[in-house]
Amino acid sequence: MEQEMAYDALGNSHPITDYKDDYDGEKFGFWVFLLTEMMMFGVLFLLFAINFYRHSEIFALSSGSLNVWLGGTNTVILLLSTYTMGLASLKMRQGKVRVSAYFVGVTLLMAIIFLGIKALEWSVDIGHGIYPSSKILDAKDHGEILFFGLYFVMTGLHGLHVIFGIALMTWVLLLIRSGGIRPEHNIALKNVTLYWDFVHLIWIILFPLFYMIGV
Template sequence: MSDSHNNIEHFDNEAGKMGMWIFLFTELFLFGGLFLVYAVFRTKYSADFHAGASELNSFIGTLNTVFLLTSSMTVAMSLTAIQKNNKNLALFLVSVTIMLAALFMMNKYFEWSHKFEFKIYPGSSVLKNMNRGELLFFGLYYMMTGLHALHVLVGMILLSINLVKIKRGVVNMKRYLLLENSALYWHLVDLIWIFLFPLLYLIT
């Protein structure tokens, strides 16, 4: 108990990490609401959801999964690198993570614009003439991947800030809470995708 007494001047790494975890819980429940909606509509319209899922390109989905999983590893490695005081390697690994995230977003952009070409977007006449379940499937698809893509963007910004701070030595071997928390955030983005991928692309 002796170290439980912390005043403001004392930098408390553990507290920062715990705060981040609790924030991640809220993110989890934010997406959780959407997963609940998905679950309800999937039970109600399972045939339509099959049809909807088969219209998504599972190759792009798989590719994006590989990008995100790999980026999750590189960001975890960058933390190891900074802990071992290997600044250049950390910089390289964070850059790779941002690049993979950019690839993910590019893929997503092509995927969405492809759908838009076929006039599949919320409120479109094509969608309104589809089966009710398919309409809801695409509504969920846009809402879930859209919210997820927003998180990817935020993650990219966070990691870019880290890039600068590592370069300046503000994030270093002794103080790496920012990188640690950004990595945790990035892993959450990955976690959400791990569930989104089979639910949207695979269950056909």
């Protein structure tokens, strides 16, 4: 489409941003959206910090009962997945559409494995009677109730983001197939990559907070 122009009084032309096809605008909008996500998780980190300050020893003890190997495996999986997602974005810009779709698929697979391991961990905890309002947990010390309350809320909210990420990647794959994402029009892939980076970044902070302080 022809570039639309505005003309000043002297007749000089100035280009007009087309709101229907504005790569920078869409990327900027997504960054602003990530800011809101950051504020939301920020509140939870603040709550963790305050309660950790009040119950330091019991938090460390409770943390010891989580399986650091499963959590660590998940951390490695997310780190690898954010790398493959980055490669998908890069390959798309280089015009290698098939390779790009392949990397999105690999990322998708790793996200599902992450959720599987997470579900395993939760079911072990719940099997031991550790879940909000359970008789076993409510009989324990306040610090332990708060630790596991925050654990389930924060990893749960992160898990919801992973599920949402899986949905987004499926959508991206469909778009690549239908030609909605092309090397010259790849903003959706770019933004999903940003989103996935954010999701992995949150986990990078969650992992030491919940799994490492008791090691």
